[in-house]
Amino acid sequence: MKLLQNLFDSIKPHVEKGAKYEKLHTLYEGHRTIFFKPSLTTGPTGVQVKDAADLKRVMFTVIVALIPCLLFGMWNAGHQHFLATGVVNATFISKFLLGAGQVLPILIISYGVGLGVEFTFCVIRNHPIEEGFLVTGILIPLVMPVTIPLWQVAMATIFGVIIAKEVFGGTGMNILNVALTSRVFLYFAYPSQISGDMVWIYLGDQVPVDGFSGATLLSYGSAAAANGTDMMAGLSGHWYGGMFDFWNLFLGAIPGSIGETSVLMCLIGAAILVFTGVGSWKIILSVFGGAWVMGLIYNLAGTNSFMLMPAHYHLVVGGLAFGAVFMATDPVSAAQTEIGKWIYGFMIGVLTVIIRISNPAYPEGIMLAILFMNVFAPLIDYYVVEAHKKRRLKRATI
Amino acid sequence: MPQTFYLKKGFNIPLVGSALLEQHEISQPDSFAVKPSDFKGLVRPKLLVSVGENVKAGDPLFFDKGSEEVLFVAPVSGEISDIIRGERRKIVEIRILADKEIVHKAFKKHTKTQINNLTRAETIAALTAGGIWPSFIQRPFGVLANPSDEPSAIYISAFDSNPCAPDMAYLLRGKEGVFQLGIAILRKLAKGNIHVNLDASEIPSVFSGLEQVNINKFSGPHPAGNVGVQIHHIKPIGKNDKVWTIDPLSVARIGTLFMEGIYDASKLIAITGSEIIHPHYVKTYSGACLDKLVADNFKKTNARFISGNVLSGEHVGVRGYLGHFHNQIAVIPEGDEEEFLGWMLPSFEKLSFHKAFGLFSFLIPKKEKVLDTNTNGEQRNFTISGAFEKILPMDILPTYLFKSIISNDYDEMEALGIYEVIEEDVALCEYIDVSKNDIQAIVREGIELIRNS
Numbered sequence: 001m002k003l004l005q006n007l008f009d010s011i012k013p014h015v016e017k018g019a020k021y022e023k024l025h026t027l028y029e030g031h032r033t034i035f036f037k038p039s040l041t042t043g044p045t046g047v048q049v050k051d052a053a054d055l056k057r058v059m060f061t062v063i064v065a066l067i068p069c070l071l072f073g074m075w076n077a078g079h080q081h082f083l084a085t086g087v088v089n090a091t092f093i094s095k096f097l098l099g100a101g102q103v104l105p106i107l108i109i110s111y112g113v114g115l116g117v118e119f120t121f122c123v124i125r126n127h128p129i130e131e132g133f134l135v136t137g138i139l140i141p142l143v144m145p146v147t148i149p150l151w152q153v154a155m156a157t158i159f160g161v162i163i164a165k166e167v168f169g170g171t172g173m174n175i176l177n178v179a180l181t182s183r184v185f186l187y188f189a190y191p192s193q194i195s196g197d198m199v200w201i202y203l204g205d206q207v208p209v210d211g212f213s214g215a216t217l218l219s220y221g222s223a224a225a226a227n228g229t230d231m232m233a234g235l236s237g238h239w240y241g242g243m244f245d246f247w248n249l250f251l252g253a254i255p256g257s258i259g260e261t262s263v264l265m266c267l268i269g270a271a272i273l274v275f276t277g278v279g280s281w282k283i284i285l286s287v288f289g290g291a292w293v294m295g296l297i298y299n300l301a302g303t304n305s306f307m308l309m310p311a312h313y314h315l316v317v318g319g320l321a322f323g324a325v326f327m328a329t330d331p332v333s334a335a336q337t338e339i340g341k342w343i344y345g346f347m348i349g350v351l352t353v354i355i356r357i358s359n360p361a362y363p364e365g366i367m368l369a370i371l372f373m374n375v376f377a378p379l380i381d382y383y384v385v386e387a388h389k390k391r392r393l394k395r396a397t398i
Numbered sequence: 399m400p401q402t403f404y405l406k407k408g409f410n411i412p413l414v415g416s417a418l419l420e421q422h423e424i425s426q427p428d429s430f431a432v433k434p435s436d437f438k439g440l441v442r443p444k445l446l447v448s449v450g451e452n453v454k455a456g457d458p459l460f461f462d463k464g465s466e467e468v469l470f471v472a473p474v475s476g477e478i479s480d481i482i483r484g485e486r487r488k489i490v491e492i493r494i495l496a497d498k499e500i501v502h503k504a505f506k507k508h509t510k511t512q513i514n515n516l517t518r519a520e521t522i523a524a525l526t527a528g529g530i531w532p533s534f535i536q537r538p539f540g541v542l543a544n545p546s547d548e549p550s551a552i553y554i555s556a557f558d559s560n561p562c563a564p565d566m567a568y569l570l571r572g573k574e575g576v577f578q579l580g581i582a583i584l585r586k587l588a589k590g591n592i593h594v595n596l597d598a599s600e601i602p603s604v605f606s607g608l609e610q611v612n613i614n615k616f617s618g619p620h621p622a623g624n625v626g627v628q629i630h631h632i633k634p635i636g637k638n639d640k641v642w643t644i645d646p647l648s649v650a651r652i653g654t655l656f657m658e659g660i661y662d663a664s665k666l667i668a669i670t671g672s673e674i675i676h677p678h679y680v681k682t683y684s685g686a687c688l689d690k691l692v693a694d695n696f697k698k699t700n701a702r703f704i705s706g707n708v709l710s711g712e713h714v715g716v717r718g719y720l721g722h723f724h725n726q727i728a729v730i731p732e733g734d735e736e737e738f739l740g741w742m743l744p745s746f747e748k749l750s751f752h753k754a755f756g757l758f759s760f761l762i763p764k765k766e767k768v769l770d771t772n773t774n775g776e777q778r779n780f781t782i783s784g785a786f787e788k789i790l791p792m793d794i795l796p797t798y799l800f801k802s803i804i805s806n807d808y809d810e811m812e813a814l815g816i817y818e819v820i821e822e823d824v825a826l827c828e829y830i831d832v833s834k835n836d837i838q839a840i841v842r843e844g845i846e847l848i849r850n851s
Contacts, residue, residue: 001738033776037740041733041771044713046821046838047828048704049411049730052748052757054775055832056741058782061755128776172779172833276753280784336783336797385798389813392793395634 030129065272073258074099086209132171139179142259156182200255211239225306260322279329283345287324290349323366337384405618407791417668427690431719439541456503456661471529473663507659533648540820557597559623560707564668567602576653671729709825733772803844
C-alpha cells in the first residue's frame, strides 16, 4: 500500500495548482480516491464524526446487486445461441464462455467510453469525478441485445452521458435515467439493430435450426393482435417447446436484452437493493402492481388475444422486472417523496402495459414508460410537497 | 397526567467512552474564557472590561448592541488576561486568569416571600444583571431571547440523548431546591406553561417532585432529547410564535442567584470519548480551559478535543475552552489518514445508519464503536432520497427544506419548516448524509436568511 501511496505522492506535485498539469488534478484525485479513502476530516463545527457510508459505497452496492443479472445474461447469451443452432448437449461452461465472449466487449466499451467522457468533463469543468457512471456503465450493456454493434454502444454511451447527465450538471442533477437515455437513443437512431426478431440471439456464422424464430413473447403478442390469431395457442407451438412457459419466462432462459430476461435474478438484485436500503421497495412493488392492474383491465376489455394474455405474464416478460428494480429506482431521476414513489412506480407499470399492448410500433414499453415518468417525477413531487405544506400550515394555526 | 410521546425515528450512536457516574477531583484550570460565538443572534458585542482589570464572578464582561440590558458575565474571579480578536476585530475570546479562591459579586438575596412578590419586570432585571439571561434561547431561530418579549411557553429538556451524553440528573445532584426555585421564577416570565421534558424510561428523583410545571415524557432514540424535537411534538411553532428554551443547569443557577445572591458558574463536566482513559465527571466552572480537565487522562494519540458532543460540539483543541452550553468534553481520534479501499472493504467496526454493501454494524447495534473524525468520503450533490426522512422525527421534509435553503427560496423555507429547526436538530442528517454536505451550516444559513429578511 505504501508503494501505491508513494506512487501517487510522486505524481502529486505535477498536478497541483500552478504545476504543468494542474488541469488533470481532478483526474488525479479521482483515481487516488478509488484506491484510498481520502484523509479528509470534519470541520471545527458541525458534526465531528460521519457515517461510514458514502456515495461510492452506495453505488458499489448497486453494482453488487447487478452481478447476478450480468452473470445470468452471459450464460443466457450462450444458451440461446446453442438452442438456436441446434446444439443440444452444450455444457454450462461452454455456454457461459461463449456468452461472456459476446458480453464482455460491450461492457468494456461502455465503461471505457463512458469514463472517457466523464474524465473529459471533469477536467474541462474542474469538478470531481463522480461515482454515478460506475452504475450506468454496467446498466448500459445489460439493456442492449447481445448482437449490438460495438460502435453503437460507444455512440449510445457518449450520447447518454453528455445529453442526459453532464449538460444538467453531473450526477445528482440529471432528470432522465442515463442508461435508458442511451438505449432510447439507439432505439430511435438505429432501430434495426435493437428491435425486431433477429437481434436477440447471437448466431455467429452458424445456421439456425428449422422453424427458428428469434422473436420475443411480446413480438408474438403484437403479431397475434395484428393478425387476429390466438396468441397463447401460437406460443405452445413454439419451435422450442416450453420456451414461453410461465416458469421459463420467470427464470429467464429466453431471448431478450442481455440482463433483462431473468426475473429471478432481478428479484435477487431487488432483495439486495431493498435490504441495503439503496433501492426503494415502494417503487419496485408499485411498478409490478401497476403493470398487473393494467394487465387485468386489458383482460376485462380484451378484444384480441394479446389483450387477453393473463395479467401475471406481464410481470415476467420483457424488461419490466429489470426496469422496475434497477432503472425506476434510480434515486436521482425517480420521485423523491415517499408518496410520490408509489404514484411514480404505479404509473410506470400502467404505462408499460399500455405501450406494450396498444402501441404496435413498440413491443416493449418499460423503457419509454420510465423515461416518461422521469419527466413527470418532479411534478408528482411538487404536488406531494404542496400537500405537505398545506398540512403543516393547518397544524400550525390550530 | 404527563403525556408520553413515542418517537420511532432517529439513531443512537454507540460511542466508546461514556462517563461513569463518579466525580473526580482535579486541580482547577488557571484560565477561563467567555466566547461570544457561543451565543447565536448577537448583533455586536461591546466590551466592558480591558486587559489587566480584575473581575469577580458575576461581573459583566460585555453586552450586545442588540439588547443592551443583557449582560454577559465572568464565570470566575480573576484578572482579564487576554482579549482575543478575530477578523474585523470581532471578539473571539475574553480570557480570565482565575483566582485560587473564587470571589463572587454580591447580588440581592431573596426570601421565598420576596420571590413570590417579584414582578415580571423585577425578575427580568435581576436575571439580565445576574448573567443568567444569555442561557435563554428563543425559538424560532435558536437565538438569544429578547427580554422585552413574552414567550407563550418555556421548554426545558431534562435529558440529553447525544452520543456519550452526560446524565442530567447527575449534573443536578443536590440542586433540587434551587432547580424548583428556578422553575417558580420562570413562571413569572411566560404567558403559558413551563414544560419539563423527561426521558420516559426513567424519572430521576431530581425531577420527580416538581411543581408548577407541565411534565412531558419522551421515548425513542436520539434526537428525542433535543428540545426542538420535543417542542415540535408538544406544540409546533409557526412564524409568529415565540417560545423560549433553557437548559436545566441554568434553571438551577437562577435559583442560586435569587436565593444566595451569586452567579454560580460551577458545573460538572462529563469527560468522554474513546481516547479518554477514565471517562468520568469533573467539577469546574463554565468556560474552563480543557487542558486541566483532561490532564493526563487521555491516550497520547493524535486526538481531537471537542467541547460538547460529537454531533453538535466544537473542535477546540486541548488548549481550547469549554462552550457556555456544554456539559461534556469528547476526545476522539483524528481520522486524517488514508485507508486502502476504505470505501469498499467490509467491516463490522465502521458505524453506519445505512446498510450499504459491507457495512455490517447494524448486526451488532448496541456494540460501542470507536469513531474517528474522517469524513468517510467526499462531498457530492444530494443523490439518494428518503434517508433524512427516516431519521428526523419531525413532520418536515428535510431534503426539500435543505434544497430550499440552498436555492435561497424564502417562501419555501418558511412553508417547509425553517422555524422549527436549529442546527442540533439536523445534526443526525448531517451525520448520515452519504453526500457529506454540511447540513448544520446550511440550516444556520437559512435561519439567518429568514431572520434578516
